[in-house]
Amino acid sequence: MQFPTQKRKLLKVTESTIAIASTIHCSANNRAAEQRCLALLQDCNSLPKLTQVHTHILKLGLQNNPLVLTKFTSTSSDIYAIDYASSFLFSLESDTRLYDTFLFNTIIRAYAQTNHSKDKAICMYNLMLEYNVLPNKFTYPFVLKACAGIGNLNLGKSLHGSVLKFGFDNDVHVQNTMVHMYCCGRGGIEFARKVFDEMGKMDSVSWSAMIGGYARLGMSTDAVSLFRQMQIAGVCPDEITMVSVLSACTDLGALELGKWVESYIEKEGVQKTVELCNALIDMFAKCGNVDKAIKLFRNMEERTIVSWTSVIVGLAMHGRGVEAVALFEEMIGSGVVPDDVVFIGLLSACSHSGLVDRGRDYFDLMVKNFGIVPKIEHYGCMVDMLCRAGLIRDALEFVQQMPIEPNPIVWRTLINACRAHGELKLGEKITRQLIRNEPMHESNYVLLSNIYAKMFNWEKKMRIRELMDRKGMKKIPGSTMIELGNEIYEFVAGDKSHYQYSEIFEMVDEMGREMKQAGYVPTTSEVLLDIDNEDKEDTLNTHSEKLAIAFALLNTPPGTSIRIVKNLRVCSDCHSATKFVSKIYNREIIMRDRNRFHHFKDGMCSCRDFW
DNA sequence: TTAGGGTTAG
Structure with a gap:
């Protein structure tokens, strides 16, 4: 953060604004005018109104009136107004008596509330210290909030130091914002917890800040x-x-x-x-x-775009794309203006249900009718949609014609599809290119290794494994969670840590025998190790999904549904096996993987193999 | 004449 640069910027605005002001006849120190302006600002909640009052301020010569300018700043979230007001204030360097804590707090708050100028709040705080204006207990919640928005841990630590120096570390508001700030900085969660644990008296906000911090970071069990x-x-x-x-x-x-x-x-x-x-x-x-x-959505009296999006995304994840599309149409019909996020949900709904033409139409509608500039996520949805439908060449063409640089996620979508649809040479070529650009991302190597497995090229596959070992990379282990009673159980492949493990493994064997009788053929190319077929089957059998299902079959009443959650995408062998299990054991199995839901029933899956 | 924590996304 370069404070002097910031100050120069502010002064630049000042000069141009003074130029405008000097062309207008000024009647300074007009008390009545001041009151009138303050009254106008009281009712100033939109940009056009603000612009009008701005003209008044200049006409009446009140541009040097701190009261007016403070009000002008605090009523608006418009960065132009804040810059304007702060420029004038700090051009009055001759009269530093004007600078008090309240005035700085107002400007720091205004900047802290902006979306893209939170760093200016920190600049103002630094300026405050430079002018020897003492911060008070109200200053820190503003400035810490700005720091939370920036997510700069080192800055946060230095602000923490100031809080201690000025003795505001006993104030619950300051402490709560400090917890929040640390939760927002990369690697700050432990510092947040330390502040939280050392607090004398915690209120619901303190707990919410810490629980929310864990939840945002995906530390859900801690939350x-x-x-x-x-x-x-x-x-x-x-x-x-x-x-x-x-x-x-x-x-x-x-x-x-x-x-x-x-x-x-x-x-x-x-x-x-x-x-x-x-x-x-x-x-x-x-x-x-x-x-x-x-049902909850239908019973809501007031809905926001988030409500609509949540349901559309939910339907998309369950493969109920037609309903998602209908709900989107209903949303448009009810006058809600769609945003970029709801389009991501809608496009992913089309993708998961194989609605390729609808998806293409909606992409065009988004751009042409709603003026939304597609982000990489929207392009990602389109690539995903074409890939799922097996239109690999179309997807590749789409990527090559994208006006923005494809990100590694887009490439990985394409690579996965190449593997799934047997375009192995193309997949290998793209992956090698990706590894050159992104050499430290482990999933790229896993993808290449999977492609070689599918090619039965064990030698190349082993070399990739060795390369990963040399670089100190590890594959993210697949795990499956299941909730039973009040507990959440988590299984990893070959997991023997569970107290029932021997029964679970026996159950897995039984499942295997029953499935084979029903015609199940293991998809051994899914196994990443170079071992013979019998061992491969064994490795497949102890995938975390199968262990969790066996555990559920052992511990839940016959005929009841089984719900499991996988951290990665379900492998194609487990997907096929679960279909058999649902039929043989007469169980509905609801599996959430990283991408979507699979409802298995009577030997079928709701994804209709669009996964 | 001022203060703290939350939701949707491939």
Whole structure:
């Protein structure tokens, strides 16, 4: 952060604005005019109004009036107004008596609330110290919030130092914002926890800040366990706490826990804000009960674009693309203006349901009718859609014609499709190029290794493995979670850590025998190791999905549904095996993988193999 | 005459 540069910028604005002002006759120190301007600013909530008042300020010669300028700054979130006001204030260097804590706080707050100029809040804070204006207990929540938005941990630590120096470390507002700030900085969660643990008295905001921090980072079990501690501590959670807890449930796929949270909300009378309803909808949709999500959505009195998006994305994940499209049309019909995010949901709905032509039409509609500039995510959806439909060459052509640089995610989508649809040479070529550009990303090597496995080229495959070992890279282990009773169990491949492991492995063997009788043929090319066929089958049999399903078959009543959550995409062998299990054992199996839901029933999967 | 925590995305 270069404060002097910032100051120069501010002064530049000042000069041009003074030039405008000097052309107008000024009647300075006009008390009545000041009052009039303040009154106008009171009712100033839009940019056109603000511009009008701006003209008044200049006409009346009030551009040097700190009261007017402070008000002008604080009423607007418009960066132009904030820059304008701060420029004038700091051009008055001759009269530094004007600079007080309140004035700085107002400007710091205004900058902290902007989307892209939070760094200016920090500049103003530095300027404040340079002018020897003392910060007070209100200054730090503003400046820490700005720092949270920037996500700069070192800056945060230095602000923490100032908080201690000025003695505001006992103020609960400052402490809470500090927890929040540390949660937002890369690698800051432990510092956040330290501040949190050392707090004397925590209120619901303190707990929410910490739980929310864990939830955002995907440390969902920590979020849930902290929520339990909050209850033990006797602090009453509010609707904001519940949003974070629900977000953690969503991440874990913990439907039972999510349902418990819902009943807790009802029982405790937690205010059901739009945001809380949205979080509930998202939880139900992503934990496998999209119908419940729809029901909640239909019962909402007020909906936001997030509500619509949550349901559309939910339907997309369940492969109910036609309904997602219908809901999108209903949304447009009801006058809601779509944003870029809802289009990502809509395009992914088309992708997961094989609606290629609809998807292409919506992409055009987005650009032509709604003026949304497609982001890489939208292009990614289109590539994914073409790939799933097996149109690899179309997808490649699409990528080559994209006006923006394809990111590695787009390339990996294409590579995966090449592998799945047997375009192995093309896949190998793209992957080699990708590895040259992104040599330290482990999944690129895994992709190449998978392609060689499919080519039965064990030698090249081994070389990739060795290369990964030399570079110290490891494959992310696949794991599957299952919720049973009040516990969440997690399995990894070949997992023997569970107390029931011998029964689970026996069950897996039994499943294998039954499946073979029913005609199941193991897809051995999915196995990444170079071993003979019999061992390969063995490795496939102990994939985390199969262990979790065996565990569920052992511990749940016959005929009941089984819900499992996989951290990566389900492998094609487990996908095929689960179809057989659903028929043989007469169980509905609902599997969420990294991309979508698979509802297995009677030997079929809802994804219709569009995965 | 000022303050803290939350939701949607391949």
